Amino acid sequence: MIEKKIGLLTILFFENLLRHQEIKHFVSTRTGGFSKYPYFSLNLGLHVGDDPENVLKNRRRLATTIGIPLNHFTIARQIHSGNVTIIPEESKGKGCTHHREAINETDAMVTNVPDICLTILVADCVPMLFYDPVKKAIGVCHAGWKGTLKSVALNTVKTMEKAFGSSPRDIMVGIGPSIGPCCYKVGPEVISQVENVFQTKKGYIINEAKDGKGYFDLWKANLEQLLHAGIDRKNIEMAMRCTSHNPDLFFSYRHQKADTGRFGIGITIC
């Protein structure tokens, strides 16, 4: 990833996606916004208890900074599922100013319609962007432990195959900043589900302690899922940046141990 200071904001970009002029994408950070602690300062989430006026000012500032109109931002009401929604032209801009209008009950969105900026909001969950330059289709998803075990990343690829005729070999993926295996401690109830889904916990759960707790490597779990879906390893760029380890740059639910804001990851066909 590369990090750029644009105006007051710090924005991150995936190098593999920057090579394609016909799309725009971004990963926002928490700096340069209007919100007060614990949402300080570029909180993009309207659903986390922050002053909505500040959130809208933050969203407008981000939109202007990256050159994507706010009414192109199409936002999901995320529920930690494996659900993927195909976004048609008429859903463009849903949720950009009102949370109740966001795309309901989905954790991934795909489209081939230009000028729809598929946007996911996170604070530790693994956000992922997808682009198929052959079929000109895009996707976005997020995966915490629940979404990872429900195969939301795999489902996103499958939906692109079905809806747009995408071939996984052509799809570029960016795996964004999220909680790393250094910080993501989980209990035995999660570990046993990891073992069920992946047929092993080896490599997925590290540093397991006597109390039955261990650290879940969401990055590896989602990488393996994408490879299983047929994505070429050389087309996957991983941020490898832990949100909990970088609380000045990213919102982290685990680090803040309470209310926090959300940063965003988005992609649009121009």
Ligand SMILES: [Zn+2]
């Ligand atoms: Zn960490």
